[in-house]
Amino acid sequence: MTLAINGETRTIPAAGNIRELLGVLGIGESRVAVELNGKIIRRAEWEQMRLSDMDRVEIVQFVGGG
């Protein structure tokens, strides 16, 4: 499937929901936040939230900052 992830168009193995997507991308689940098409998806909803082709996904984490 094709998704826009963090501003880049990527074709990846099909992922049914956000939890699966993080698995496919090899991203640990702790301390990340996910936005789907401009809306933050709470952790508890990661499994219910279905992904479709051309969805926009943002995945953020903490980095060093002041």
Next chain:
Amino acid sequence: MTYSLASDPLVLAGKSFRSRLLVGTGKYETFPLMKEALERSGAEIVTVAVRRVNLDRSTESLLDYIDTSRFTLLPNTAGCYTADEAVRAACLGREAGLSEWVKLEVIGNEKTLFPDTEALLAATRTLVKDGFVVLPYTNDDPVMARKLEDAGAAAVMPLGAPIGSGMGIQNPANIRIILESVSVPVIVDAGVGTASDAAIAMELGCDAVLMNTGIAGAGDAVAMAEAMKLAVQAGRMAYKAGRIPKRLYASASSPLQGISR
């Protein structure tokens, strides 16, 4: 009774902290260096930024080097130029960190990184309404500090000088007026270049100091972290001890009588 630091915690939004030094986690050459500096600083609150995950390489994670059972993470909204961007960043930080606390920054100018206080106030109102504990980075304007308090900010964080400038407390008079204008804690955020700057902020009566570059950019960041810890403690104690008034002429310390001639 003699003052002691141990019985004078910093209270922020109902939470007590032993340390009055808050530190950033940016600009360190390596994560192990940051970890050691954080430990030596004695800080209990550390700021972090929220950024996109790098999809192409598995970089080391900042949080592998921060023991979150010891340090309270304070996500910032650095890099945001509008109230909407800052609110979004705060919400992402809350989701990633599972905490309502946010260091709110809305920047108004790229070169000075001075805050856009109009947007800052709007974002503070929105986030307070949404249940956030908002710690806004603001300028050294007592009127704005008061407006932020009225909007529900849990503290006000005036700059001492531009972020990363190391210029020290440029307007101590305004910081003093801010201290008189608000009843929430006042935390000097930005501008501290060396230990004496931190001590001056605390001697003015500020409740805490937040810094990043002053430590991370020092020749020996770990030693500077400890210097800042000691300066904040010394400044706080001196403030509480009550300094002598300044006077133009001398006042002898040794008895004037009984001098053997």
